[in-house]
Amino acid sequence: MIRKLANDALFALPCDKQYNFFNGGEKQSMKHQLVLFALICLLGNLPITYATDTNAHYATQTYTHELPKGAVPLAQSKECASCHPTIYNEWKESSHARSSALVNPAHGAVHQAFLKAMKEKGKKGNYHCANCHAPMADNIQELMTGAAELDSNNWTHTEGTGCTFCHRIDSIGEKETFNHYKLNMDGTLYSSNPAKKDLPHATEQSSLFTKGEVCMGCHSHKLNKKKVPICMMKDVSQGNCLECHMPEVAGPSTVGIDGKTHRSHTMPGGHDIEMLKKAVTLDAEIISKDEEQHLVVTVKNIIKHTFPSTNPMRMALVKVVAKDKEGKKIWKKFTKSPLEDRQALFFKAFKAGDKIGVPSWLADGIAFDTRLKAGETREITYVLNDPEIKQVDVMLIYRLFPGKAIKAFGIPENGINEKDYLVAQKSLTL
């Protein structure tokens, strides 16, 4: 479950778990709060307000996780590198270290397109994307409202999601359009392990870190102004994010500490072909039916959330090529665009009125969503009606961005963004 902030009204607390209620600035009144908590537990799981959260700084915090005045500032991730070098190097290579619009040109391009669209409408642009893409920004409120712009000389604008952001997450505020976080005051670093003594820094145990609830401030959902779901993980996902995205890998987490493994911080997703291969299975067979040859392709999602997930630009498709006995291509499934054959397309498209394929910020609804849900199997049948066909190649292809989006948003082609990733392939002879 996700813990809520006081101004988010009611929530229920199971009493059998340990929670980090208190941020550093509030520790002096801990005893009093524990009594209150015990009383509530005796009364059962009644919905209660977050009565312990009395920090005045948060009263003005409406939608973002700005650090309150007096809090220990966030540290730059390179400060952790001397003692946690393996984890630092993994993080450095991750999407989290490149998530700012100043660092990830694909995100930067889509943000520029958003600014342009706002300007054309006579509206003030902003970088509300900062909530998730530049969460450590020291003026995040101003960035999100449009009162300030990104500054490449400010490390808090280029850092992305750094070590101290995640490890200081104290609770998650659930919001309708997207969630936000509350960070602790005193800089204590949380993990799922009990606090250890005499470390160079304070640590504390937090249940948010056991299964990946901690990810759900940014990865839960995002709706646009018209309440259309742009990204949705919370309703479509089961299971422990860390199991698949932060597996235990060889090597100690810390210099000078014995330890065979640590949790990998590379957090692979759509950019990683090995990860993509773990998401789906592809099967193909030829069946004779009514004196016709049918090619039956079966694609099964074997992970715990949609494939592709969750960014609306991600797409996958089944491509079939038929060849004659010389190996010459005589038949290709689609000629113009993958949109021609929606059963073989795994994609979510937005609409505005009767226009299909609009940017997320213009959407008034979803035109279609043909992505595979967790555990879903899709069977696609083709009639092979040409007797010359002697071989068929079936390919499952993944794209980070559709060609149309690359053009429309000016996403740079860099050998990654526009690439066809071959996730699986089957060849059959007739």
Ligand code: HEC
């Ligand atoms: C001077 C060395 C040093 C520096 C610098 C350092 N750490 Fe640590 N850290 C340690 C040691 C030692 C441990 C205990 C490791 C153990 O016992 O497995 C630890 C443990 C941790 C843990 C808890 C791990 C667990 O087993 O639950 C986290 C989280 C953590 N550090 C994060 C950070 C972050 C983030 C930074 C940078 C802001 C940082 N550390 C900087 C030495 C350091």
Ligand code: HEC
């Ligand atoms: C996106 C969020 C996120 C970021 C960014 C992040 N961590 Fe972690 N880290 C986690 C989670 C989740 C765990 C698993 C926690 C657990 O089991 O307690 C973890 C585990 C750890 C541990 C425990 C040891 C182990 O077995 O892995 C250390 C130490 C640590 N992180 C240090 C760092 C450092 C240093 C950085 C920056 C270079 C960093 N983390 C960045 C989320 C994050």
Ligand code: HEC
């Ligand atoms: C502060 C917000 C934030 C938190 C917390 C966070 N993420 Fe992310 N994550 C992002 C953003 C933003 C991106 C996309 C960055 C980009 O490509 O520009 C991303 C990207 C990813 C990706 C995709 C990588 C790819 O190849 O495109 C995975 C997987 C992922 N995160 C998993 C996790 C997991 C697991 C956790 C929790 C341990 C977590 N994230 C916590 C914001 C966050």
Ligand code: HEC
């Ligand atoms: C059973 C394994 C598994 C679990 C559990 C799982 N994922 Fe994934 N996830 C994958 C695989 C495999 C991919 C790559 C295929 C895809 O993009 O759908 C992926 C992709 C992603 C992406 C990348 C999307 C992109 O556009 O690059 C994000 C973000 C993500 N997962 C977040 C999460 C979060 C958050 C959780 C926990 C709520 C979670 N995942 C749970 C296996 C898993």
Ligand code: HEC
């Ligand atoms: C609620 C959190 C959140 C907000 C707000 C947000 N994003 Fe993201 N964004 C993510 C996450 C998480 C990912 C990782 C991919 C995924 O989930 O599939 C991502 C990925 C992306 C990517 C893909 C990057 C790549 O290289 O693959 C683009 C582009 C992007 N976002 C653009 C934007 C823009 C532009 C804005 C603001 C107008 C924005 N996002 C606001 C969470 C957010």
